[in-house]
Amino acid sequence: MGTFVLRRLFQLVIVLWGGATILFILFYMVGGNPAERMASGGGERNPNPQVVRNLEVRYGLDKPKPQQYVAHMSRIARGDFGESFRTREPVVDIAKRRAPTSFRLAFWAVIIEGTMGIGSGMLSARRRNSLADVVTTIAAVVASAIPVFVLGFMIKQLTGVYAYQNDWPAWARFPTIGLGDNDWIFWVIPTGNTWKYVVQPAFVLAAVSTAILARITRTSMLETMRMDHVRTARAKGLSEKQVTRKHVLRNALIPVVTILGIDFGTMVGAAILTETVFNIQGLGSQIVASAKDLDMPVVIGLTMLVTLVYGTMSLLVDLSYAYLNPRVRLGDD
Amino acid sequence: MARPLLEVSDLNVEFRTDDGPVQAVRGVDFSVDAGQVLAIVGESGSGKSVTAMSILQLLPPSASISGEVMWKGENLLEVKEPRIREVRGGEISMIFQDPLTALNPVYKVGDQIVEMIQAHGRVSRRDARDRAIEMLDLVGIPQPAKRVDQYTHEFSGGMRQRAMIAMALSCDPQLIIADEPTTALDVTVQAQVLELLTDLADRLDTAVVLITHDLGVVAGMADRVTVMYAGRMVEAGSTDDVFDGTGHPYTHGLLMSLPRLDSDVGAPLMPIGGQPPSMLSPPPGCSFHPRCPFAREDLGCMTEVPATLERSPGHVSACHRADELMADGALDHRRLVGAGRQAADTDTVSVTDDGSAPGTGTEGGGLER
Ligand SMILES: Nc1ncnc2c1ncn2[C@@H]1O[C@H](COP(=O)(O)OP(=O)(O)O)[C@@H](O)[C@H]1O
Ligand code: SF4
Ligand SMILES: [Mg+2]
Numbered sequence: 092m093g094t095f096v097l098r099r100l101f102q103l104v105i106v107l108w109g110g111a112t113i114l115f116i117l118f119y120m121v122g123g124n125p126a127e128r129m130a131s132g133g134g135e136r137n138p139n140p141q142v143v144r145n146l147e148v149r150y151g152l153d154k155p156k157p158q159q160y161v162a163h164m165s166r167i168a169r170g171d172f173g174e175s176f177r178t179r180e181p182v183v184d185i186a187k188r189r190a191p192t193s194f195r196l197a198f199w200a201v202i203i204e205g206t207m208g209i210g211s212g213m214l215s216a217r218r219r220n221s222l223a224d225v226v227t228t229i230a231a232v233v234a235s236a237i238p239v240f241v242l243g244f245m246i247k248q249l250t251g252v253y254a255y256q257n258d259w260p261a262w263a264r265f266p267t268i269g270l271g272d273n274d275w276i277f278w279v280i281p282t283g284n285t286w287k288y289v290v291q292p293a294f295v296l297a298a299v300s301t302a303i304l305a306r307i308t309r310t311s312m313l314e315t316m317r318m319d320h321v322r323t324a325r326a327k328g329l330s331e332k333q334v335t336r337k338h339v340l341r342n343a344l345i346p347v348v349t350i351l352g353i354d355f356g357t358m359v360g361a362a363i364l365t366e367t368v369f370n371i372q373g374l375g376s377q378i379v380a381s382a383k384d385l386d387m388p389v390v391i392g393l394t395m396l397v398t399l400v401y402g403t404m405s406l407l408v409d410l411s412y413a414y415l416n417p418r419v420r421l422g423d424d
Numbered sequence: 425m426a427r428p429l430l431e432v433s434d435l436n437v438e439f440r441t442d443d444g445p446v447q448a449v450r451g452v453d454f455s456v457d458a459g460q461v462l463a464i465v466g467e468s469g470s471g472k473s474v475t476a477m478s479i480l481q482l483l484p485p486s487a488s489i490s491g492e493v494m495w496k497g498e499n500l501l502e503v504k505e506p507r508i509r510e511v512r513g514g515e516i517s518m519i520f521q522d523p524l525t526a527l528n529p530v531y532k533v534g535d536q537i538v539e540m541i542q543a544h545g546r547v548s549r550r551d552a553r554d555r556a557i558e559m560l561d562l563v564g565i566p567q568p569a570k571r572v573d574q575y576t577h578e579f580s581g582g583m584r585q586r587a588m589i590a591m592a593l594s595c596d597p598q599l600i601i602a603d604e605p606t607t608a609l610d611v612t613v614q615a616q617v618l619e620l621l622t623d624l625a626d627r628l629d630t631a632v633v634l635i636t637h638d639l640g641v642v643a644g645m646a647d648r649v650t651v652m653y654a655g656r657m658v659e660a661g662s663t664d665d666v667f668d669g670t671g672h673p674y675t676h677g678l679l680m681s682l683p684r685l686d687s688d689v690g691a692p693l694m695p696i697g698g699q700p701p702s703m704l705s706p707p708p709g710c711s712f713h714p715r716c717p718f719a720r721e722d723l724g725c726m727t728e729v730p731a732t733l734e735r736s737p738g739h740v741s742a743c744h745r746a747d748e749l750m751a752d753g754a755l756d757h758r759r760l761v762g763a764g765r766q767a768a769d770t771d772t773v774s775v776t777d778d779g780s781a782p783g784t785g786t787e788g789g790g791l792e793r
Contacts, residue, residue: 319525326482326520327540327591328513330505337539338528345530417575418529 092413095421096406103402110398111167111391112160118387119156125176125385126152150176163388167395173388175381182392185377190396191278192270193373196365197358198279199293200300205351208301209344212308217335219313231302243295243368250291265291268370296365300354308347315343345415349408356404360397427494428455429631430479430516430599435491437474437483437655446703448474450655451491453732456648458598461622461632463646463663465639465678469700471655472635476601480512514544516599517592519621522608523584527576534560534572537591544595559590563620582613589621593628600625601633606641618645639678643667651675654701654711657732661739670755671741673716679757710744718745718754 126146130138147153151162166173172182211231215224234242251267253259271288275281281289315321316339324338325331363375374393381389413419437449449471456462464472477483479493479500493500500511512518520526527536537556541547547555553572560568563586576584585605592600602621606614618634622645625632634646642649642663649666651659651674659672670676677696698715701707709726713719719726723744732742735750749755 319520319522320528322477322482323518323520323526324528326480326512326518328509328511328543328595329539330509333543337531342528342530416530418577 092410092421096410099406099409103399103406106402107395107398108164111164111395114391114394115160115163115387118385118390121385123385124152125387126150128385129176163391167391172392172395175389176386177381177384177389182388185389186374186393186396189372189374189377189393191275192371193359193362193366193375195270195275195279195281195289196292196296196362196371196373197355199289200297200358200362201351201355203293203297204301204304204354207297208304209308209347212305212347213312213340215305216309216312216316224309227305231305234298235302237298239295239299239364240368242298243292243365246291246295247368267291270371292362292365292369292371295368296358296362300350300358304347304350304354307350308343311343311346312339315339318342345412348415349412352404352408352411356401359400360394426457429458429460429495430633431455431492431494432475432479433492433494435475435478435489435493437471437478437487437489440486440488441704444704447706448487448655448703449478450706452650452652452655452657454650454657454660456599456631456633459626459629459631460648461625461634461646463634463636463642463649464652465636465642465649466652467637467678467696467700469654469703470652471703472637472652473603475652476518476603476633476635479601480516480518481508482512482518510544513540513592513597514595515597516601517595517597519585519588519592519600519602519605521604523581523588524576524608526588527584529576532573532575533579533587534574537572537587537594540591541594555594556590559594560587562593562624563587563590565590581609582617585609585617586620589617589624593624593630596628597630599631599633601635603635604637605634607637614641639675640682651678654706655703656711656742658712658743659741661736661741665736665739668758669736669739669750670757671735671739671746671750672743673718673745673749673755674712675741676755676757677715710742718749720745 124143124147126143127138129146130142151159154162163173172186174181175185211227215221215227218224247267250263250265254264265287266284269288270292271281271283271285273281273283273285275285320342321334321338324334329337360374360378362371362373363379365371366373366376374397378390378393378397381393409421413421432455433453435449435452436447439446439448452471452475454462454464464475466472474483474487478487478489481500483489489501491501495511495516498507500508503511527533531539534553534556537559538549538552541552541555542549557568557572560571565571565583565586571579571583571587576587579587585608588605592602600621605621606617609617618641622632622634624630634642636642639649639651646663649659649661649663650657651666651672653674659666659670659675661669661671665671666675667679670679674696677694681693681695683693696715701711701714707714707726709724709728710716710719710730713725716725721727724730725744728744730742730744730746732740733746734740735746743749746755
């Protein structure tokens with residue numbers, strides 16, 4: 092297992108480096124002069140040539156591109172991700188500011204996805220073709236069909252605007268901007284009224300994956316319920332509860348757990364729509380904004396962070412998969 | 425005489441399906457005495473597994489079951505939850521066809537045995553584990569203390585089925601139902617595993633219902649044989665009666681299709697022609713008539729369900745022509761193969777001569793091959 096982990100970590104480093112290189116080449120191809128953009132305040136005024144020149148020297152933008160590439164990569168290798176072309180804030184500081192927000196949002200989205208997706212999937216599998224099954228099926232289709240933007244704006248409008256206008260009780264009114272300023276315990280547990288900030292964006296972010304997970308859970312349970320070993324468990328004299336818990340759920344949830352892990356990895360960096368709707372200062376929206384500004388160090392630095400999270404999650408998923416499913420031998424692939 | 429250990433009477437099982445009702449079992453009777461081995465034989469699809477599963481209420485809700493399964497004075501078809509769980513594994517154990525899928529791949533083999541032991545008594549984990557090791561040792565698994573902590577994929581097919589047998593015996597059941605326990609195994613280990621099962625059952629005085637499609641494995645092992653075809657019992661009796669005084673053309677067909685190791689070196693196998701019928705719409709009359717070389721319309725083969733009649737004490741069969749065919753020796757599989765074929769041919773000719781049964785039964789090959 093040790094060699095498996097080492098090999099995967101090595102692969103991850105290659106992926107990070109390759110991703111950064113591709114981004115660098117893209118910025119190079121898109122062209123534009125970042126120094127000019129900086130000096131123009133993002134295109135608002137005509138840049139002063141002297142200021143542009145100074146900036147070019149300061150950031151090494153006057154050097155040939157390959158030299159810039161080598162310089163940037165070797166700084167990254169030393170842990171220095173440079174600073175924003177636009178605000179001059181160090182990329183590491185931006186990451187420190189943005190990452191916790193993204194983590195918290197993704198964490199709660201995955202909690203919602205896990206509980207609601209697995210719960211309703213189990214329910215509809217155990218009561219196949221019942222009203223509950225039909226309702227969850229329809230809800231799942233609707234949830235995955237509504238665009239995130241639409242769902243987000245509707246919820247925001249309802250609980251954040253309409254609720255206030257119509258004097259709904261306090262518990263039914265929700266703040267709709269950001270994730271609040273209160274402290275978090277263990278990084279992810281909200282204090283005070285912060286949960287009110289988290290619940291709606293987390294729900295919106297989780298909606299599509301929850302619907303998909305519910306379907307997968309249902310299918311996986313139904314498949315497992317038909318398996319021979321479940322019949323054996325029953326023939327052994329186990330109670331229906333033991334059969335479900337130890338021999339159906341345990342086997343059926345193996346693929347579900349892996350999906351949850353991968354979803355977390357994705358949500359950390361790709362919650363752009365949700366972050367936009369709820370004005371949340373997360374990693375995804377920062378990457379998009381910086382890309383528009385051709386702010387190369389920020390884009391490369393944050394993209395590498397997001398890739399690192401995803402890569403780590405998928406490694407953890409593979410490890411847990413091997414743990415949950417003894418037939419899988421790590422390193423065979 | 426004491427009552428039999430298990431007595432199944434007039435068992436009927438029907439499945440509701442999208443294509444209509446499937447009559448998987450139609451009026452089956454059999455009984456097993458303590459310590460006895462009963463074989464239930466028939467081609468695939470004849471209702472053997474469904475019969476076995478109905479005994480322990482293991483069929484899906486789409487099955488409607490009627491009849492009686494008497495066990496220790498109770499009808500197992502009617503007992504409720506906690507009691508049926510006591511019976512399952514505690515008094516009657518099952519062994520299934522494919523040990524790879526019948527065991528859960530995500531738990532250690534030993535843990536699955538422990539789970540069963542603990543379901544049937546207040547036993548500490550450690551004691552249950554010791555018992556599991558003891559059982560693995562009993563069924564001839566080498567290094568049981570190590571094997572107990574391995575997963576099914578680390579076992580070979582034969583070893584897996586041995587582990588299943590160990591599990592099945594772990595709570596001292598009085599009856600084991602083994603549903604084609606060797607069908608999924610490599611031929612080289614089939615005999616070993618079967619011998620182990622009957623050996624242990626004999627030593628532990630456990631009765632066995634051995635389900636198989638291979639009449640050949642039955643000969644040395646079973647005390648009694650029940651032959652099933654298309655959900656019905658067509659013949660039942662002591663193993664000697666069924667082999668040596670065969671009372672049904674289907675049984676005869678099964679016997680003729682066995683590899684003949686005793687005499688007649690090189691004699692060809694003679695499989696029964698055609699396929700078993702779909703249980704959605706089984707043939708009227710004798711279900712076997714489309715494949716039976718002896719079928720005669722004038723004797724009711726196509727229209728009347730043959731009654732199950734006693735041919736000798738304790739030996740029954742359900743065939744309109746059983747007495748006549750038995751008297752002629754037409755059902756004696758030990759007769760020279762050539763003679764057997766001749767008998768069948770003659771018979772076919774006589775049917776056609778009657779002009780009463782154009783195109784009956786002999787189509788599709790039968791014994792004419
Ligand atoms: N759950 C089920 N639903 C519908 N039909 C079934 C079901 N289980 C078995 N059958 C049908 O019942 C018949 C007998 O099956 P089975 O007892 O498994 O045969 P055997 O074990 O003798 O090969 C078959 O025709 C099979 O298709
Ligand atoms: S002779 Fe008639 S009753 Fe007897 S097995 Fe053949 S078809 Fe059935
Ligand atoms: Mg079967």
